[in-house]
Amino acid sequence: MRFLGRCSDYRVGDTFYPSWAGDDILYSPYTDGAVDGLFSWSSGFVQGGVPVDNPDFTGGFLTRKATTGHARLIGADPLNLRIEPIGLHAADPYPYGGRYPCGSLHHNGVWYYGTYCLSPFAETPYGGQVYNWPHLGPLVGFRISHDNGKTWIDTPHTPSQSLFGESGLCGYPIKIGAPHFVDFGKNMEHSPDGYAYLVAQGSDLALKPGNRFAHLSWITADQVYLLRVRPHPETINDPTAYEFFAGSDGDSTPRWSKNFRDIQPLLEWKGHMGCVTATWIPKDERFILCVTDGGNTCSRMHTYFLESESLTGPWRIVSYLKDFGQQAYFVNIPSKFLQNDSDNFWLAYSGNFAPEWNGERIEVNPPGTRYGLVLQEVQFRK
Numbered sequence: 001m002r003f004l005g006r007c008s009d010y011r012v013g014d015t016f017y018p019s020w021a022g023d024d025i026l027y028s029p030y031t032d033g034a035v036d037g038l039f040s041w042s043s044g045f046v047q048g049g050v051p052v053d054n055p056d057f058t059g060g061f062l063t064r065k066a067t068t069g070h071a072r073l074i075g076a077d078p079l080n081l082r083i084e085p086i087g088l089h090a091a092d093p094y095p096y097g098g099r100y101p102c103g104s105l106h107h108n109g110v111w112y113y114g115t116y117c118l119s120p121f122a123e124t125p126y127g128g129q130v131y132n133w134p135h136l137g138p139l140v141g142f143r144i145s146h147d148n149g150k151t152w153i154d155t156p157h158t159p160s161q162s163l164f165g166e167s168g169l170c171g172y173p174i175k176i177g178a179p180h181f182v183d184f185g186k187n188m189e190h191s192p193d194g195y196a197y198l199v200a201q202g203s204d205l206a207l208k209p210g211n212r213f214a215h216l217s218w219i220t221a222d223q224v225y226l227l228r229v230r231p232h233p234e235t236i237n238d239p240t241a242y243e244f245f246a247g248s249d250g251d252s253t254p255r256w257s258k259n260f261r262d263i264q265p266l267l268e269w270k271g272h273m274g275c276v277t278a279t280w281i282p283k284d285e286r287f288i289l290c291v292t293d294g295g296n297t298c299s300r301m302h303t304y305f306l307e308s309e310s311l312t313g314p315w316r317i318v319s320y321l322k323d324f325g326q327q328a329y330f331v332n333i334p335s336k337f338l339q340n341d342s343d344n345f346w347l348a349y350s351g352n353f354a355p356e357w358n359g360e361r362i363e364v365n366p367p368g369t370r371y372g373l374v375l376q377e378v379q380f381r382k
Contacts (some may be wrong), residue, residue, distance in 0.1 A: 219294025
C-alpha cells in the first residue's frame with residue numbers, strides 16, 4: 001500500500017462509518033467527541049461503580065444513559081467536506097457499561113443505525129497493564145429513521161434481549177458483536193441480489209478444547225462472521241429475516257442458513273482479528289476487507305487488507321500495516337470517493353485515542369493520523 005501524502009484534518013469525534021445515500025450525501029454515526037459543538041459520549045459508565053440515573057452528560061463518567069451521535073458529510077472532495085451534526089440519541093447500556101455505534105446503512109430513504117454493547121468497565125487492570133473495554137457485548141439492534149436522522153423509531157431489542165439473543169456477560173462468546181454493513185456504493189447499487197450484507201468480529205474459541213479464553217474486545221477478535229438481510233423497516237430487527245454464512249461445500253459453494261446456530265466463521269486468525277469492514281471496488285470487481293488487530297486494546301495496532309471476488313471467499317491478504325497509526329482503528333473505505341479511472345482511494349479511520357498508555361508513547365505514523373475522522377489518500381501498488 002502506498003500513501004500519497006494527502007490527508008484531511010477534521011476536528012470531530014470518532015466512529016465514522018459513512019453510508020452513501022441516494023441523495024448523494026454520506027450519513028454516518030459518530031461518538032466520543034463533538035461535531036460542530038454537539039457532543040456525544042457512548043460510555044454509560046458510572047461514578048464509583050454505581051449507576052447514576054441522570055439522562056444528561058455532566059462532564060464526566062456520571063450518566064447511566066449512553067449517547068450516540070449522527071451526522072451528514074456533504075461534498076465530493078474528501079479534504080473539504082462539510083460535516084454537519086443532526087442529533088444525538090440516548091440509550092441505556094445496562095447491564096453493560098457502554099453502548100456504541102456499529103452498522104449504519106442509508107437505503108431507499110431509510111436510515112438503519114445499529115448499536116452494540118461493551119463490558120461493564122472501560123478500564124480494567126490485568127497483570128500490571130490496563131485494558132480498554134476488554135469484553136465485547138452483543139449487537140442490540142437497529143433504530144430506524146425515515147427523515148434522515150431527525151426522528152428515530154427505536155429498536156424493540158435491549159442489551160439483555162439482543163437481536164440474536166447473544167450475551168457477552170460471564171465470558172459467553174459473541175459472534176455478531178460490532179457488525180458493519182458492506183459498502184456496495186450509492187444506495188447499495190452494486191448489491192448483486194438486493195441483500196444488505198454485514199461482516200462482524202467475534203469468537204467462539206472459548207468453547208473449544210485447548211482455549212482458555214477468546215480475544216474479544218471492541219477492537220480485537222479471533223474470527224469474522226458474515227450475515228445478510230433484505231433491508232426494510234419490518235425486517236431489520238427481525239432475527240428470522242436474516243441468513244447466516246454456514247460454511248462452504250466441497251466445491252466452495254457457500255451455505256446459508258436461517259438458523260443462527262448454524263453460523264460458521266468466514267475467517268479465523270486466533271488473536272489477530274478485530275474490527276472489520278468491507279467495500280466493493282467496481283473497477284477491480286472485488287471486495288476489500290479491512291481488519292484491525294488491536295493488540296492489548298490501547299497499544300500499537302495493526303491493520304491489514306484482504307481481497308476476494310466473493311464475500312464468501314476465498315480471501316487473500318494483500319497488505320499488512322504493522323503499527324499503523326500507530327494506533328489506527330475503525331478503518332473503512334468509503335465508496336463515494338472511489339474513482340473509476342484511478343487506483344487511488346481514500347482510507348477512513350480514527351487514531352491515537354490513547355497517546356500515552358502504560359508508559360509507552362504512541363507516535364503519529366503516517367503523518368496526519370489523529371483522533372477524529374481521518375481520510376488518507378492511498379493506493380495498492382499492483
